[in-house]
Amino acid sequence: MSGYLEMAMKVSRTGEAPASSKDLDDRRRRRLEKAARIGLVIRWSENPRWIKLHDPTIGDWHEVRAEECLPGVVDSANKYPKKGGPA
Numbered sequence: 532m533s534g535y536l537e538m539a540m541k542v543s544r545t546g547e548a549p550a551s552s553k554d555l556d557d558r559r560r561r562r563l564e565k566a567a568r569i570g571l572v573i574r575w576s577e578n579p580r581w582i583k584l585h586d587p588t589i590g591d592w593h594e595v596r597a598e599e600c601l602p603g604v605v606d607s608a609n610k611y612p613k614k615g616g617p618a
């Protein structure tokens with residue numbers, strides 16, 4: 532057996548076992564709890580023409596063009612400017 536094949540077999544035997552459905556459910560639950568704790572967050576994105584929104588229901592971040600946002604969303608982003616973003 533070649534050295535590479537032998538090394539690959541050793542690595543594959545020492546890997547972690549696949550996650551069980553209970554582990555996946557626990558991870559999903561913790562992720563959703565964290566998202567709910569963070570809540571709705573509105574900030575300027577790294578790109579000064581975009582606003583980042585944290586979705587507390589699923590924990591994802593979305594970016595929307597500031598010109599497409601309601602004025603209240605832009606006002607909220609202005610309260611927490613990001614370094615390099617509008618103030």
